[in-house]
Amino acid sequence: MIRANILKIREELPPHVKLIAVSKTKPAEQIMEAYEIGQRAFGENKVQELVIKYEQLPKDIEWHLIGHLQSNKVKYIAAFVHLIHAVDSLKLLEVINKEGAKNNRVINCLLQFHIANEETKFGLDLDEAKALLKSDSYQSMQNIAIPGVMGMASFTDNEQQVRAEFRMLKSIYEELHSEFSMQNFNILSFGMSGDYKIAIEEGSNMVRVGSSIFGGR
Numbered sequence: 001m002i003r004a005n006i007l008k009i010r011e012e013l014p015p016h017v018k019l020i021a022v023s024k025t026k027p028a029e030q031i032m033e034a035y036e037i038g039q040r041a042f043g044e045n046k047v048q049e050l051v052i053k054y055e056q057l058p059k060d061i062e063w064h065l066i067g068h069l070q071s072n073k074v075k076y077i078a079a080f081v082h083l084i085h086a087v088d089s090l091k092l093l094e095v096i097n098k099e100g101a102k103n104n105r106v107i108n109c110l111l112q113f114h115i116a117n118e119e120t121k122f123g124l125d126l127d128e129a130k131a132l133l134k135s136d137s138y139q140s141m142q143n144i145a146i147p148g149v150m151g152m153a154s155f156t157d158n159e160q161q162v163r164a165e166f167r168m169l170k171s172i173y174e175e176l177h178s179e180f181s182m183q184n185f186n187i188l189s190f191g192m193s194g195d196y197k198i199a200i201e202e203g204s205n206m207v208r209v210g211s212s213i214f215g216g217r
Contacts, residue, residue: 022210100143148187
């Protein structure tokens with residue numbers, strides 16, 4: 001099933017769109033099933049689970065931390081995480097930068113924006129992001145890179161609302177891209193199992209798909 005699901009999704013994705021297989025709560029055997037047909041990027045939302053799977057599974061896997069990250073947990077993943085998807089504060093970036101320095105590596109982070117019509121979602125707004133990027137603290141960081149932005153649309157059947165929220169994130173991305181001229185700022189990450197096809201139509205180049213690959217939890 002996992003093999004068939006991934007092959008089907010790959011057929012639907014344009015070549016420039018990266019698939020993150022969301023493997024949270026799934027056992028190592030299921031991740032290996034996806035790995036064996038060439039999937040290398042996997043997303044986890046809990047640090048403890050991510051660390052266990054990193055230790056168990058092949059070392060050429062790209063591990064993406066996609067959930068809300070507490071600053072006191074950064075140290076556990078700093079040595080190996082490929083991309084932290086949901087950075088929503090300068091304080092968290094400062095911790096990631098410090099742990100990156102300890103591990104002698106640059107850690108890639110996406111800025112998370114609050115685009116949904118729901119209070120429960122984390123994320124910056126455009127003014128907060130600009131203030132962060134202009135801050136002396138950010139300007140002095142040597143061990144983080146910000147290659148793009150991410151966000152999650154409202155959980156709704158209203159397709160027009162979802163499209164509007166995705167377009168908002170794309171416009172934020174374009175404004176930051178033009179104003180700050182950041183190197184390698186090229187990731188626009190939105191879209192999950194329920195809305196990734198809409199997300200691609202609206203410009204996403206990185207989608208996080210879990211249940212459509214591995215089935216429900």
